[in-house]
Amino acid sequence: MFDFDNPWFRPLWRRILVTVVALGWGVFEIFAxxxxxxxLFLALGGYAAYRLFVTFNPRENP
Structure with missing residues (x-):
């Protein structure tokens, strides 16, 4: 689906940003x-959180 092991996700702030935006948009849609x-967005945010914080293992050389 998505390559969460991409070196672009090495900085912690990017991983947090992607997760918070997806989960935040899901909460917004609840209130909307x-x-x-x-x-959809809560599931995507949950999957991103799992892949970016639990199983994250960036490749050294892409």
Whole structure:
């Protein structure tokens, strides 16, 4: 799906930003009244959090 092991994600602030934006957009969609996109973005944010913080292993040379 996405290459979360890309060296672009090495800085911690980028990993946090991607995760917070996805989860934040999901929360926004809840309050906007659109449950489909809320579920979509919350799932994407959860997957990003798992891949960027739990199983993150950047390649040394891409």
């Amino acid at each position: 009244g659109d449950p489909l996109f809320a579920i």
